[in-house]
Amino acid sequence: MNRKIPQSTVRRLSHYLRSLESFPKSEGTVSSEELAAWGQTTAAQVRKDLSHFGSFGKRGLGYQAGELSKSLRTLLGIDRSWKVALVGAGRIGLALYEYPAFRSRGYDCVAIFDSDPSKIGTAWGDQSICALEVFEEVIKERDVELVILAIPADSAQEVASRAVEAGVNGILNFAPIRLNVPAEVPVEDVNLVIELEALSFQITQRKQDV
Amino acid sequence: MNRKIPQSTVRRLSHYLRSLESFPKSEGTVSSEELAAWGQTTAAQVRKDLSHFGSFGKRGLGYQAGELSKSLRTLLGIDRSWKVALVGAGRIGLALYEYPAFRSRGYDCVAIFDSDPSKIGTAWGDQSICALEVFEEVIKERDVELVILAIPADSAQEVASRAVEAGVNGILNFAPIRLNVPAEVPVEDVNLVIELEALSFQITQRKQDV
DNA sequence: TGTTGTGAAGTATTTCACAGCC
DNA sequence: GGCTGTGAAATACTTCACAACA
Numbered sequence: 001m002n003r004k005i006p007q008s009t010v011r012r013l014s015h016y017l018r019s020l021e022s023f024p025k026s027e028g029t030v031s032s033e034e035l036a037a038w039g040q041t042t043a044a045q046v047r048k049d050l051s052h053f054g055s056f057g058k059r060g061l062g063y064q065a066g067e068l069s070k071s072l073r074t075l076l077g078i079d080r081s082w083k084v085a086l087v088g089a090g091r092i093g094l095a096l097y098e099y100p101a102f103r104s105r106g107y108d109c110v111a112i113f114d115s116d117p118s119k120i121g122t123a124w125g126d127q128s129i130c131a132l133e134v135f136e137e138v139i140k141e142r143d144v145e146l147v148i149l150a151i152p153a154d155s156a157q158e159v160a161s162r163a164v165e166a167g168v169n170g171i172l173n174f175a176p177i178r179l180n181v182p183a184e185v186p187v188e189d190v191n192l193v194i195e196l197e198a199l200s201f202q203i204t205q206r207k208q209d210v
Numbered sequence: 211m212n213r214k215i216p217q218s219t220v221r222r223l224s225h226y227l228r229s230l231e232s233f234p235k236s237e238g239t240v241s242s243e244e245l246a247a248w249g250q251t252t253a254a255q256v257r258k259d260l261s262h263f264g265s266f267g268k269r270g271l272g273y274q275a276g277e278l279s280k281s282l283r284t285l286l287g288i289d290r291s292w293k294v295a296l297v298g299a300g301r302i303g304l305a306l307y308e309y310p311a312f313r314s315r316g317y318d319c320v321a322i323f324d325s326d327p328s329k330i331g332t333a334w335g336d337q338s339i340c341a342l343e344v345f346e347e348v349i350k351e352r353d354v355e356l357v358i359l360a361i362p363a364d365s366a367q368e369v370a371s372r373a374v375e376a377g378v379n380g381i382l383n384f385a386p387i388r389l390n391v392p393a394e395v396p397v398e399d400v401n402l403v404i405e406l407e408a409l410s411f412q413i414t415q416r417k418q419d420v
Numbered sequence: 421t422g423t424t425g426t427g428a429a430g431t432a433t434t435t436c437a438c439a440g441c442c
Numbered sequence: 443g444g445c446t447g448t449g450a451a452a453t454a455c456t457t458c459a460c461a462a463c464a
Contacts, residue, residue: 006433010411014404018386022363031445040388043445044435051447059446060442076407077414091308095301101386101403146409170409176228176311178250186412188405193311194224195398197286199356199380201220202396204287216455241423253423254457261425269424270464 009049010076015039016046017072020065029062081106083143085168087159088150089114089129092174096148097124110142115155132159139166146170153177160187219259220286225249226256227282230275239272291316293353295378297369298360299324299339302384306358307334320352325365342369349376356380363387370397 019038020030032043039046050056050063056071057063073079084107086093096102097109112129114120120131130138138144147163149156149171156175163171164181171187173179179187229248230240242253249256260266260273266281267273283289294317296303306312307319322339324330330341340348348354357373359366359381366385373381374391381397383389389397 004432005415007408008433010408011404013411014401014407015388022387033445038388042435044437045433047446048434048448055447057446058442059440060444062445075411075414077410078407082406082410091301091305095305096402098301099402102406105403105406107406145413146406169413172405172409177232178225178248184416186409186416188408190400190402190405191224192306192309192400193315194221195382195400196292196312196315196317196356197224197288198217198220198398199382199396200287200292201223201285203355203379204285205215206394206396214454218455243423252457254459255455257423257425258456265425267424268464269462270422272423 005052009052012039012041012045012049013072013076015041016049017069017076020069020072023065028065030065030068031062032057035063078106081108082145083108083110084146084148085109085111085113085139085142085144086148086150087113087132087135087163088148088174089116089119089124090150093148093150094124096150097127107146111138111144113138115151135159135162136166139163139168144168146172148172148174150174215262219262222249222251222255222259223282223286225251226259227279227286230279230282233275238275239268240275240278241272242267245273288316291318292355293318293320294356294358295319295321295323295349295352295354295373296358296360297323297342297345297373298358298384299326299329299334300360303358303360304334306360307337317356321348321354323348325361345369345372346376349373349378354378356382358382358384360384 016035016039019035032046035046036043053075056068086097086109089112093112097112109127112124112127113132113135114129115132119129122129145168147168149159151159153175156173156177157179160171160179160181164185168185170185171179171181173187173189176191176193181187226245226249229245242256245256246253263285266278296307296319299322303322307322319337322334322337323342323345324339325342329339332339355378357378359369361369363385366383366387367389370381370389370391374395378395380395381389381391383397383399386401386403391397
């Protein structure tokens with residue numbers, strides 16, 4: 001129950017939750033062995049991950065699936081909904097906006113911004129696209145907590161700084177730069193090119209090892 | 211020059227390369243200090259990362275920017291082009307297909323697949339969308355090496371298995387499941403919900419720590 | 421002199437193995 | 443008997459610190 005959670009543990013918690021949701025045994029118990037099999041890890045790892053936060057299981061029995069789900073949702077902070085703003089109404093922005101898993105997990109898009117005048121005022125679903133000029137105003141008015149940056153690298157830093165200034169709590173960044181923000185505002189980077197490069201790296205190395 | 215490269219090192223190599231490309235000093239030298247500043251790491255880490263693969267710098271001087279770029283591209287396996295197939299012609303697929311950084315890094319989309327009959331035969335750019343029925347045939351005929359899965363979780367495993375069977379070398383997986391494939395075929399997962407959950411986790415924990 | 425390359429030291433994370441409880 | 447929770451051991455990764463050398 002201490003306070004130093006490895007980043008990797010957090011990722012695995014998400015997997016455990018998804019695992020519980022995907023398997024139909026919403027009633028009944030689940031063992032660390034089963035959770036491990038689904039999440040591509042070990043039973044000991046599952047138990048260690050959970051033990052950082054308390055005791056969720058019963059010795060000799062395992063974990064109550066329904067209860068564990070609920071606990072995981074609380075831990076991950078998704079036992080509530082989050083107000084999200086999307087910056088960048090391009091292809092990636094659209095894909096994210098329409099991504100059903102977001103809404104079903106409680107991430108609610110309450111504002112969309114773009115700098116392109118031809119897009120401003122048009123609507124996606126029930127959201128009309130706002131100009132970046134009114135960014136701070138809208139962020140505060142709608143109590144936005146998370147910002148998704150789906151804009152090019154050269155404007156990402158500026159928008160990130162403005163978002164922090166406006167009181168946003170976290171940033172999901174698709175722009176291929178490392179954002180400079182205060183340590184108390186977490187940033188998660190998604191960099192698609194790096195993922196592809198990690199693949200070609202592994203393939204290339206493997207061939208050389210033969 | 212050994213053979214046990216941390217996964218994190220690979221990610222950082224990509225950052226170093228992007229760093230070199232973003233800074234205009236394509237001629238001249240770069241120090242580990244400078245690379246570290248851009249990549250949000252330490253100078254020692256930069257040197258250790260590179261030392262796994264050989265000696266790229268000159269003591270007292272630093273690294274020759276142009277040479278180091280070239281070496282990094284070779285290490286990452288992007289000193290060539292890769293033939294990529296996109297499976298899933300939905301919003302995410304479209305965003306990826308139009309993502310300029312892919313093509314500029316040498317990832318060439320040579321086939322698009324979808325299961326929706328109304329999409330089959332229509333074209334995106336110069337690629338017409340193929341049915342999954344002809345998957346193996348097209349993969350082999352066009353020498354596809356990498357597959358990007360931008361399809362729902364329930365069909366992802368089947369397509370992944372067929373891709374491996376057809377001789378694909380690596381998979382970039384956007385479906386929220388852990389794919390079961392032989393160890394010699396690397397898989398990189400991109401899971402957008404997990405990234406958001408990592409954010410809400412951190413924000414939630416932080417608030418409780420006060 | 422200035423900066424790399426690298427063993428050795430220090431941290432962090434994972435795995436082991438078993439006591440404790442159902 | 444079975445399975446969790448957890449210190450202790452093992453492994454992996456990062457940082458230090460300094461010899462080597464342009």
